[in-house]
Every structure is written in structure tokens, then in C-alpha cells.
Amino acid sequence: MSVEPRLYVEAPLEADAVLDLDRDQAHYLVNVMRRKAGDGVRLFNGRDGEWRAEVASADRKRASLQIVQQRRSQSAAPDMALYFAPVKKARTDFIVEKATELGVASITPVITQRTQSDRVRTDRMQALTREASEQTERLDLPVIHEPVSLTQMIKAWDAARTLMFADESGDSQTEPWGGEHGRARPIAEALAGRERDGKWAMLVGPEGGFSVEERTLLHAQTFVLPVSLGPRILRADTAAAAALSVWQSMLGDW
Amino acid sequence: MSVEPRLYVEAPLEADAVLDLDRDQAHYLVNVMRRKAGDGVRLFNGRDGEWRAEVASADRKRASLQIVQQRRSQSAAPDMALYFAPVKKARTDFIVEKATELGVASITPVITQRTQSDRVRTDRMQALTREASEQTERLDLPVIHEPVSLTQMIKAWDAARTLMFADESGDSQTEPWGGEHGRARPIAEALAGRERDGKWAMLVGPEGGFSVEERTLLHAQTFVLPVSLGPRILRADTAAAAALSVWQSMLGDW
Numbered sequence: 001m002s003v004e005p006r007l008y009v010e011a012p013l014e015a016d017a018v019l020d021l022d023r024d025q026a027h028y029l030v031n032v033m034r035r036k037a038g039d040g041v042r043l044f045n046g047r048d049g050e051w052r053a054e055v056a057s058a059d060r061k062r063a064s065l066q067i068v069q070q071r072r073s074q075s076a077a078p079d080m081a082l083y084f085a086p087v088k089k090a091r092t093d094f095i096v097e098k099a100t101e102l103g104v105a106s107i108t109p110v111i112t113q114r115t116q117s118d119r120v121r122t123d124r125m126q127a128l129t130r131e132a133s134e135q136t137e138r139l140d141l142p143v144i145h146e147p148v149s150l151t152q153m154i155k156a157w158d159a160a161r162t163l164m165f166a167d168e169s170g171d172s173q174t175e176p177w178g179g180e181h182g183r184a185r186p187i188a189e190a191l192a193g194r195e196r197d198g199k200w201a202m203l204v205g206p207e208g209g210f211s212v213e214e215r216t217l218l219h220a221q222t223f224v225l226p227v228s229l230g231p232r233i234l235r236a237d238t239a240a241a242a243a244l245s246v247w248q249s250m251l252g253d254w
Numbered sequence: 255m256s257v258e259p260r261l262y263v264e265a266p267l268e269a270d271a272v273l274d275l276d277r278d279q280a281h282y283l284v285n286v287m288r289r290k291a292g293d294g295v296r297l298f299n300g301r302d303g304e305w306r307a308e309v310a311s312a313d314r315k316r317a318s319l320q321i322v323q324q325r326r327s328q329s330a331a332p333d334m335a336l337y338f339a340p341v342k343k344a345r346t347d348f349i350v351e352k353a354t355e356l357g358v359a360s361i362t363p364v365i366t367q368r369t370q371s372d373r374v375r376t377d378r379m380q381a382l383t384r385e386a387s388e389q390t391e392r393l394d395l396p397v398i399h400e401p402v403s404l405t406q407m408i409k410a411w412d413a414a415r416t417l418m419f420a421d422e423s424g425d426s427q428t429e430p431w432g433g434e435h436g437r438a439r440p441i442a443e444a445l446a447g448r449e450r451d452g453k454w455a456m457l458v459g460p461e462g463g464f465s466v467e468e469r470t471l472l473h474a475q476t477f478v479l480p481v482s483l484g485p486r487i488l489r490a491d492t493a494a495a496a497a498l499s500v501w502q503s504m505l506g507d508w
Contacts, residue, residue: 094348101492103484136486188503229499230357230508232390238355241492242499245483249442249500254484 004052005033006042006134008141013048018056019065026063029055041065044133046140049074074139078252079199081106081161082142083153084240085115085206091237095204096125098237100132100142102244103252104202108145110153114208120147150214159223161199164190164247166229166239167215168205184226187243191227191250200247204240258306259287260296260388262395267302272310273319280317283309295319298387300394303327328393332506333453335360335415336396337407338494339369339460345491349458350379352491354386354396356498357506358456362399364407368462374401404468413477415453418444418501420483420493421469422459438480441497445481445504454501458494 007029011019021029029035037055043065044050050072053065082104086092099107107129109120125144133141148156157163167184184190203218210218218224229242248254261283265273275283283289291309297319298304304326307319336358340346353361361383363374379398387395402410411417421438438444457472464472472478483496502508 098492098495101486101488102496103486136488138486186503186508188508228508230502230506232355232357232392234355234390238352238495241352241495242356242502245496245499246503248484248496249440252484254440254442254482 004040004042005029005035006044006050006137008130008134009043009045011045013043013045013051013067013070015067015069017067019043019053019067021063021065023061026058026061029063030058030060035063042071043067044139047074050139072139077103077105077138077140077142078248079197080104080244080247080252081108081201082204082240082244083108083110083163083201084204084236085110085112086120086147087116087207087236091235093124093128094237095240096128097132098241099244100129100138101136102241102248103138104142104244105140106143106145108153109147110203111147111149112206112214113150113211114206116206116208122146150210151217154217154221157221157223158199161201161223162194163201163203163221163224164227164243165203165218165224166205166227166234166243168209168229168234168236168239184228187227187229187246188250190225191247194251196251198251200251202240202243202247204236204243207236258294258296259283259289260298260304260391262384262388263297263299265299267297267299267305267321267324269321269323271321273297273307273321275317275319277315280312280315283317284312284314289317296325297321298393301328303329304393326393331357331359331392331394332502333451334358334498334501334506335362335455336458336494336498337362337364337417337455338458338490339364339366340374340401341370341461341490345489347378347382348491349494350382351386352495353498354383354392355390356495356502357392358396358498359394360397360399362407363401364457365401365403366460366468367404367465368460370460370462376400404464405471408471408475411475411477412453415455415477416448417455417457417475417478418481418497419457419472419478420481420488420497422463422483422488422490422493438482441481441483441500442504444479445501448505450505452505454505456494456497456501458490458497461490 039055041053053067056064056066082099086109293309295307307321310318310320336353340363
């Protein structure tokens with residue numbers, strides 16, 4: 001593939017500026033991607049759109065880029081915030097990577113009663129979103145927030161933001177959530193006819209599901225929209241990817 | 255969690271039968287799940303629905319089960335066949351696991367011009383679908399087919415089966431696929447109004463995308479439905495999960 005490498009940088013991007021890459025990015029560009037002086041690179045910083053640059057000088061440890069011209073102007077991603085209960089490392093990585101590709105605006109780890117991993121590496125999440133954003137041609141990075149507890153999260157909620165919630169735990173199926181709280185409807189039905197430019201969020205539970213108290217709390221909130229993702233029980237990471245995909249196809253920017 | 259373990263077995267399931275587990279499953283049940291004589295287990299074999307059984311006897315290497323009664327009768331999964339170009343091991347595993355959870359009927363590796371891994375471990379794929387089917391409460395396993403080349407696959411295609419195809423490679427965007435072949439439409443729009451009980455398939459390309467010849471071949475087929483999965487470039491595994499989720503929500507059993 002001769003596609004030009006795409007890098008996220010923090011510096012402002014403007015015509016004719018010169019930019020020195022940090023050591024990791026210089027290594028990637030020069031040693032991994034084997035780019036030399038004169039080769040093209042694409043840059044974005046989450047604010048100034050995407051720019052074309054050329055390698056001005058490069059050796060094994062340093063690279064400096066000459067910014068040439070803007071290719072795309074900055075545009076906002078849909079307003080979808082992901083809240084998820086951290087699971088095992090590989091699956092947490094997966095959720096962060098997929099959510100970035102699927103265009104979420106922010107990612108917040110949520111600590112629930114059955115959350116197994118209490119140590120959440122937000123620095124690692126940040127590195128993953130950066131890499132995935134470079135790959136997926138996003139113009140911005142999802143914002144990574146520090147972990148919150150589910151109760152804090154609900155207490156501080158902006159009621160104008162609809163919170164989709166897919167209750168994938170096996171034991172929930174025997175509980176009578178119908179009636180006054182409203183049983184989860186199939187996601188396509190639950191989202192049909194909603195406005196495109198609303199504020200949205202998706203909540204994904206831990207592998208063991210939410211506790212009965214947590215489910216009661218969630219179902220009692222007017223801003224919570226329980227959705228069903230079909231007859232099979234989905235793992236937390238699958239549920240996140242599935243719900244975000246359906247939402248993007250119906251209400252997002254797909 | 256006190257959910258009863260769920261096991262895929264090959265033997266017929268019928269009331270009052272006694273079943274000896276193989277060594278791996280006995281180990282899982284006795285040593286990992288710590289089940290003893292009298293504990294409940296759920297069994298499925300892809301033909302006879304789901305049955306409740308009880309552990310009749312168990313030691314560290316052996317376990318035999320007494321089948322008690324049927325809990326669910328067999329039902330067919332939607333007719334969605336997944337074809338994918340094998341990618342790196344972790345992502346191939348991911349595609350197989352997610353496709354199983356997302357309810358595909360079969361999975362076929364497809365060798366394309368840019369497919370990197372020519373060694374495809376269908377035995378490993380089979381083990382993954384079995385484990386994922388146990389987890390996801392499916393009543394059947396996806397059928398794993400031996401690898402085919404893209405050209406073979408197209409040559410032998412049943413034209414009554416619609417083949418969705420998401421062209422996620424970066425370089426495709428500069429090629430003029432509009433006009434007579436029809437540019438890819440957003441997936442929700444492409445699937446709107448289609449019949450629920452049709453025969454479907456999804457094709458996911460390799461990380462480097464399809465070659466120009468392959469794309470020309472695909473776009474020339476009347477049964478191919480090019481779909482777009484939004485403005486971001488998705489990795490092969492993300493594209494598979496995303497397209498299957500949207501399809502399930504619109505035309506499948508969600």
C-alpha cells in the first residue's frame with residue numbers, strides 16, 4: 001500500500017510550519033514506515049483538520065516535517081459517549097479500539113458492583129485511541145475520562161442525554177422488568193424515529209452483568225433507554241461494538 | 255454467578271439418557287466450574303434444542319451426566335453466511351468469536367490477492383465457535399468451511415444469496431465506482447425494505463483491501479450489494495462485527 005502514513009500530533013497545524021516529531025513517531029515513520037526526506041505524511045491534531053506534510057529531514061532518531069496544505073477541514077464526530085465497565089485487559093483494549101473506530105466522542109470507565117478490574121489504565125486507553133484514530137481516519141480523538149462509579153455517574157447525569165443500556169446478563173431474563181419500567185425493546189425499534197442530532201450515550205456492563213440494585217437504579221431513570229441486542233447473550237465487548245454500529249447506522253454519521 | 259454451565263456435545267439429547275463427557279469437558283466442569291454430583295448443567299448439540307442435565311458422577315478426569323428434560327426446542331439461526339479474508343491471528347480469532355455471537359450460520363475463509371496468512375487453522379476456528387456458542391446461548395454452531403479463493407467463491411455463487419460487501423480500503427475512495435456499478439450506499443439505506451427471510455452473506459476483505467481486479471469482479475456481480483460503513487476506515491474485524499450487527503437489527507432475529 002502506498003497510502004501516506006497518518007499521524008496524530010499535538011502541535012497546531014498551519015501552512016508552512018515546521019514540526020519536529022517526538023522520538024516514537026520519528027521511529028515509526030523512519031524505521032517502520034521507511035519514509036525519507038521528501039515523502040508525504042498526513043497530520044491531524046483534533047482541532048485543525050487534516051494536513052499534508054512532507055518529511056523535511058530524517059535520521060534514525062529524529063524527523064522534522066514541513067507542513068504543506070490542508071486536506072480536510074475539522075468536523076465534529078456525532079455526540080455519542082461510551083460508558084463501560086472495565087473487563088479483562090484484551091477485551092478492554094478491544095472496546096477502546098472499536099469504540100474509536102465506531103466514532104464515539106468520549107469513553108468513560110464505570111465501576112460497577114461486579115466490575116473485576118479496579119485498576120484502570122487510562123494512559124493505556126489514551127495510547128490506544130490515538131493509534132486507532134490514526135488508522136481509522138478520524139479527525140479527532142475520543143476524550144478519555146477518569147473512572148466513575150455507576151451511582152456517581154447516574155447522580156451527575158444530564159437528563160437531556162439519552163443513555164442506551166443493553167442488559168446482557170443471563171440472570172436478568174428471569175426478572176420481571178416489564179410493566180412500569182419498560183422491558184428492553186429491540187434496538188432498531190427503540191431507535192426508530194429518534195432525532196439525529198440528540199445527545200447520546202451507551203452503557204455496557206461487566207461480564208457478570210449488573211446487580212439487581214444497579215438494574216433497578218438504571219430502569220428508574222427517565223433518560224435510560226433499555227435496548228435488546230437479540231436472542232443470544234453477547235459479551236461486553238461485542239455488545240459495545242454492536243450497539244454503536246446500529247446507532248451509527250440509524251442516528252450517527254454513517 | 256450461579257448460572258448453570260452450558261456445554262456443546264455431539265451425542266443425541268433425549269430424556270433419561272446418560273452421557274459421558276470427554277476429558278476436556280469433564281475437566282472444565284469438575285475442576286474449573288467446580289460442579290459435583292447433583293449439580294445442573296445445560297447441554298445442546300445443534301439438533302435437539304437445549305436440555306437440562308444433572309451431574310450423575312464426577313471425579314477429576316471423568317464426568318457423566320443424566321439428561322433430565324428439554325428447556326428449549328431447536329430453532330434455526332438467520333441465514334447469514336460470513337466470508338472473510340484471514341488476517342492476523344488475534345483478529346481472525348476475534349472475527350470468528352464475534353460472528354458466532356452475532357449469529358452467523360457459517361464462516362468461510364476467503365483467500366484474496368492481498369491475504370497475508372495463507373495458513374488457515376479451521377480446527378482452531380471450530381474450537382472457537384464451540385466455546386463462543388456455549389457462552390452466547392446459541393442452539394447451533396456456525397459451520398466452518400474450508401478456505402476458498404475469491405474467484406472460486408464468485409464462480410460457484412448461488413445468485414439468490416445477496417452478498418454484502420464493505421469496501422474499507424483507503425485507496426478505493428479515489429476510484430470511480432459510481433455510475434454503472436453503483437457506489438456503495440450507507441448500510442441502513444442499502445438494507446431498508448429488504449425481505450426478512452432472504453439468503454444473505456457478508457464479505458470482509460483483508461487489511462490491505464481488495465485489489466482493483468477483485469473489486470472490479472465484485473462490482474460486476476448482480477448479487478453483490480456494496481455497503482458503506484461510514485466516514486471512518488474500519489479494520490476488517492470491526493467491519494465484520496459492524497455489518498453483522500446492523501444486518502441483525504434490520505433483517506435478522508434481533
